[in-house]
Amino acid sequence: MNNHREIPVTDGISSNNNNNPYVHISIATHAASKSPNSMDTICDAINRCSKRIGKATTQAEIMVDNLWNHIRISSNPADAAMARLVQGTKVLTNGGFDKLFQQTFGILPGEKLLKPYACYISTASGPVIGTLYISTKRFAFCSDYPVCHHTFSLQHNCIYYKVVLRLDQLGTVSPTTNRLNPKEKYIQIVTVDGYEFFFMGFVSYDKAIKTLNEALQQHQNHSNGNTSVQPL
Structure with a gap:
């Protein structure tokens, strides 16, 4: 399976982040294959994921519902479904999430x-x-896929879009729910110097919040309370 898929975007995704110190660009060196767009691809991806959940019916229903909400956010739902399969393949070929994380972002002393x-x-x-x-x-x-940047000069560049935030750079972290649609949940992060990021469409939102809180709590303990961001 090809591990690369193009996400065509306008010039804005690059130009709007040129001065953002937290956004990192990594050039994609492999050619992207044609994106699938059939409902068969989506259903196949969901069926594969649901089989891995186990025999707990309620848990499976919740996971499948979350997965549907996840892929609906994408402008191309088939790409979103395939992204989960591609990411799983990437994890296996790289020896697990820990090694993939280290290869993608490096590792800091004492970081886990x-x-x-x-x-x-x-x-x-x-x-x-992508993956947070x-x-x-x-x-x-x-x-998960290269973001394709089409400039006015007709140059065609594909990049991996990365955001890296150290915990000591965070000002506020806020879980947010859309009042009109409770299934739409977000994590808003504002840095100490005023840059804002929104993460959304989580397959496992509640677990992400729990892990996020664990990280903030450990950070607060290690910094003896001398930190701008507080646990949730």
Whole structure:
């Protein structure tokens, strides 16, 4: 299976983040294959995921419902469904999430990955699907597919969209729910210097909040309370 898929976007996703110190660009070196767009692909992806959940019917129903909400956010639901399969393949070929995290972002002294979570990050060009890694020292996001940047000069560049936030750079972390649609849940992060990020479309939102709180609590304990961001 090809591990790369193009997400065509406008020039805005690059130009709007040129001065953002938390956004990192990684060039995609492999050609992207044609995106699938059939409902058969979506259903196949969901069936594969639901089989892994186990025999607990209630848990399976909740997971499948969350997965449907996750893929509906994408402008191409088939791409969102395939992203989960592609990410699983990438994890297996790289030896697990810990090694994939280290290869993608490096590792800080004493840092330990707590959990990764499938989600989207909001950008000027729309939601970008990827994985949010929560560690004892950082929140780090990387797009599952290369984001394709089409400039006015007709240059065609594909990049992996990354956001890296150290815990000591966070000002506020706020879980948010859409009052009109309670299934729409977000995590809003504002840095100490005023940069704002929205993460949404989590497959496991409640677990992500729990892990996030664990990371913030550990950070507060290690900093003896001398931190701008508080546990949830």
